[in-house]
Amino acid sequence: MPTGLAASFGHAFRGLVEVTARERNMKIHVLAGIAVGLVGGEVALPYAGRLALLLCVALVISAEMLNSSLEALVDLHTRDRREEARRVKDAAAGAVLVLAVGAVLVAAAVVAGSWETVQASLSRLGSRAAGVVAVLLLAAGQLAPGRRHPVMDLVGAVAGMAILAVLAASTRSAAFTATALVLFALAVASARHRRGASA
Secondary structure, eight states, X not given: OOOSHHHHHHHHHHHHHHHHXXXXXXXXXXXXXXXXXXXXXXXXXXXXXXXXXXXXXXXHHHHHHHHHHHHHHHHHHOOSOOHHHHHHHHHHHHHHHHHHHHHHXXXXXXXXXXXXXXXXXXXXXXXXXHHHHXXXXXXXXXXXXXXXXXXXXXXXXXXXXXXXXXXXXXXXXXXXXXXXXXXXXXXXXXXXXXXXXXX
16 A cells, blocks of 8 residues: 555545545535635635635534544444444534534624625626536536436536636635635545445
8 A cells, every 4th residue: 555645645535535425414515615615716805704714614624524534433333322322423413513503603704794895796796606506506416416427427527617717717716716626626526436436
């Protein structure tokens, strides 16, 4: 088995892909992160607000990864219905819930604190809303459970990346657009992983 820094990144990415492919809540978090990236790339926000929102996306996705790994560890230890196992799983899920609710509150605070700037940006968002919605729908298609023809996934992946490239050409925030792009690529990789696992 290869070792070193490149192998470590490969293992980490494989873990992200596998959890995204299997866990419904992770799919929801990835889709929400894409939405934050797309809208954040179109709306002018203060620097601190941008940092807070990007950190929230990273924290929620990281927490869901930890929750999934803790659940797998508990299942590895026991398949019996035990009160201790339930408490561990519920506590881990509760931690994700606290972070997700906190992320929504941070987003609301950033928007409320920058309302005039956000309002001024809404016309820009409106003119690019079709692209934003199209990427979200294509990402949802990649994340949706069930078997699809590989060509459909490929067409959706290429279309989503093309629209993201167009949006990135005039983004207000490269960091937000990069976040949307990376999470969209994660959705595509999870669709590919599901196809490989079911083959």
